[in-house]
Amino acid sequence: xxxxxxxxxxxxxxxxxxxxxxxxxxxxxxxxxxxxxxxxxxxxxxxxxxxxxxxxxxxxxxxxxxxxxxxxxxxxxxxxxxxxxxxxxxxxxxxxxxxxxxxxxxxxxxxxxxxxxxxxxxxxxxxxxxxxxxxxxxxxxxxxxxxxxxxxxxxxxxxxxxxxxxxxxxxxxxxxxxxxxxxxxxxxxxxxxxxxxxxxxxxxxxxxxxxxxxxxxxxxxxxxxxxxxxxxxxxxxxxxxxxxxxxxxxxxxxxxxxxxxxxxxxxxxxxxxxxxxxxxxxxxxxxxxxxxxxxxxxxxxxxxxxxxxxxxxxxxxxxxxxxxxxxxxxxxxxxxxxxxxxxxxxxxxxxxxxxxxxxxxxxxxxxxxxxxxxxxx
Numbered sequence: 001x002x003x004x005x006x007x008x009x010x011x012x013x014x015x016x017x018x019x020x021x022x023x024x025x026x027x028x029x030x031x032x033x034x035x036x037x038x039x040x041x042x043x044x045x046x047x048x049x050x051x052x053x054x055x056x057x058x059x060x061x062x063x064x065x066x067x068x069x070x071x072x073x074x075x076x077x078x079x080x081x082x083x084x085x086x087x088x089x090x091x092x093x094x095x096x097x098x099x100x101x102x103x104x105x106x107x108x109x110x111x112x113x114x115x116x117x118x119x120x121x122x123x124x125x126x127x128x129x130x131x132x133x134x135x136x137x138x139x140x141x142x143x144x145x146x147x148x149x150x151x152x153x154x155x156x157x158x159x160x161x162x163x164x165x166x167x168x169x170x171x172x173x174x175x176x177x178x179x180x181x182x183x184x185x186x187x188x189x190x191x192x193x194x195x196x197x198x199x200x201x202x203x204x205x206x207x208x209x210x211x212x213x214x215x216x217x218x219x220x221x222x223x224x225x226x227x228x229x230x231x232x233x234x235x236x237x238x239x240x241x242x243x244x245x246x247x248x249x250x251x252x253x254x255x256x257x258x259x260x261x262x263x264x265x266x267x268x269x270x271x272x273x274x275x276x277x278x279x280x281x282x283x284x285x286x287x288x289x290x291x292x293x294x295x296x297x298x299x300x301x302x303x304x305x306x307x308x309x310x311x312x313x314x315x316x317x318x319x320x321x322x323x324x325x326x327x328x329x330x331x332x333x334x335x336x337x338x339x340x341x342x343x344x345x346x347x348x349x350x351x352x353x354x355x356x357x358x359x360x361x362x363x364x365x366x367x368x369x370x371x372x373x374x375x376x377x
Contacts, residue, residue, distance in 0.1 A: 008292060009077075016074055020081040023050060028085030030340035033347075036088055037198030042160035048089045052116030057094040060233075065102050066114055071299035072233065076240040076291055083244025086347055088199055090158040092237035093121040096230050097166050100178065103226065104217035109164060109180060120164040120180070122230050123153050123204055126356065138206045140169035140177055145213040147171070147179070149206040157354065159202035160192050166217070167206075168227045177219040178226055179211045186210070197346035232308045235355045236295065239311045242319040242351050243287045249344035250280045253326040256341075260331075273329055280322045287315050306368040313361035316352035323348040 009017065027047035036044055051057070059075045061067020068074075075095060082091060094113060097120035101110040112118035125137045138151030149169050159165070165181045165188075181188065187209040192202040218226050257273060294311045297303075323345040327334040334341050352358065 013074060013077060016070075017077040017081065019054075020056075020078040021084075023054065024081040024085040024087055027051075028082070028087040030086060030343050033086035033088065033198070033343050034340070042088075042192065042200040042202075043090055043158055044088045045161075047087055049116060051089055051091060052114075055114075056091060057098055057116070058114045060095050060099045061102050061110075061114065065107075066111065067098070067102070071295075072236065073292070073295040073299050075237065076295045079237050079240040080244035080247075080288075080291075083241035083347075083351075084248040086245065086248075086343060090119060090121060090161070092234060092241070093158055094119060095237070096122055096233050097164075099233070100166055100217065100226055100230055101180075104178070106180060106217060113164075118163045119158070119161055120166055121156065121158050121162045122234065123156050123159075123165045123167045123181075124227060124231055124234075125153050125168065126231060136170075137176065138167060138169040140171045140179070140211070142171070143210065147177070147211045147213075147216070149179075149181070149209040149211060152203060152205050154201075154203045155354075156202045156204055157199065159190050159204060160200055165204065166230075167204075168223070171219070175220050176223040176227055178217045178223045180215045180217055181209060181211060195350045197343070197350045199347075199350060228305075229303075231355070232298075232303065232305065235308050235312045235361075236298065238351055238354050239287075239315040240291050240295075242315040242348065243284060243291055245344050245347055245351070246280070246287070246315075246319040246322040247284050249323045249326045249341060249348075250277065250284060252341055252344070253277065253280075253329050256330055276325050276329060280325055283318045283322060287318050290314060304368075306365050309356075309361035309365040309368065312356060313358045313365060316361070317358040319348040320345075320352050320358075 027044070027050050032044065055068055056078055058067035059070045059078070060072065061069070063069035079092060082089065098110060098113050101113060101120065109118065109120065113120050136151065138149045138153065140147040140149055149167065163183055165183065167179050167181050169177055169179065171177055187207040189205040189207070190202050191205070192200050195201055254277060257277065290311055294307050297307065326341050327345055330339065330341050333339050
């Protein structure tokens, strides 16, 4: 991070960023990510226990509700460090779930999530953005005092380890409801597949899954706003992780260019490689500036969805370009599975697609800005 970026942070934020950098380096890194690729779990449980001990899952929760009372900007600092170390933990998903639970008044579940004894993850089908072809929310049919859910939601991260799912479903008339569904509910099936980076993605199948009325967290317009908020924060947080991993990949590449010699000279002495490295550095710093601006605006109540998509489109595209260039600047060794630089590229491939890739969000940004400008603009 540059001195200019440091000047933006206040003392508390600088301390948070530094402590996040230390802990993430202790529990993560390429070696740990490589070891987890062949594990049967979908997350690093040891790292997650350490992270829960810091209270980071409660960053977005007000102090009166047992949280740290910080903002999305503060969370971005932690997520960037997490991205640098390739951590396979559901910090972003847990923070989003905790925020939804806090606003819904489910104190018991919230307390378990913040303590790390329960993992809750969002299960949201993004019908608007269209990155998941044919994505629709499950259907909720009234059943006495509760509901029954039917349908499928695809590509849910960390579902294998989750205890509770926060599911968005459609009721009659097209309204939304948001419900907490326990993993062990009859009729709920989870099918999990491996991603290219060793993480997992799951499809959830709901077959007449009963939801008690007390487990409905929101419905109607409140549910619509809450689901939109959850989707936006998931997209924003993933963007911060992408900036972090791109930064780490470039740092690794710069070190390689300094010591690796060709034709009797360090690779870093060749102007063509210098230009590629500088282009990557500029891209990362521009993305970090955009992250800071968008996250600060969000905390200030300026929550335009076009800003969210602009950020994800740019960080997704940039992370893929930077990590791909990093592979190429390493030469043939960069393409081997044994070299760590490939881990960053593979993670970039997964995160760039998660919650919508660059093309999806660029199209969404265009739709939102053109509609706002109007036909005569």
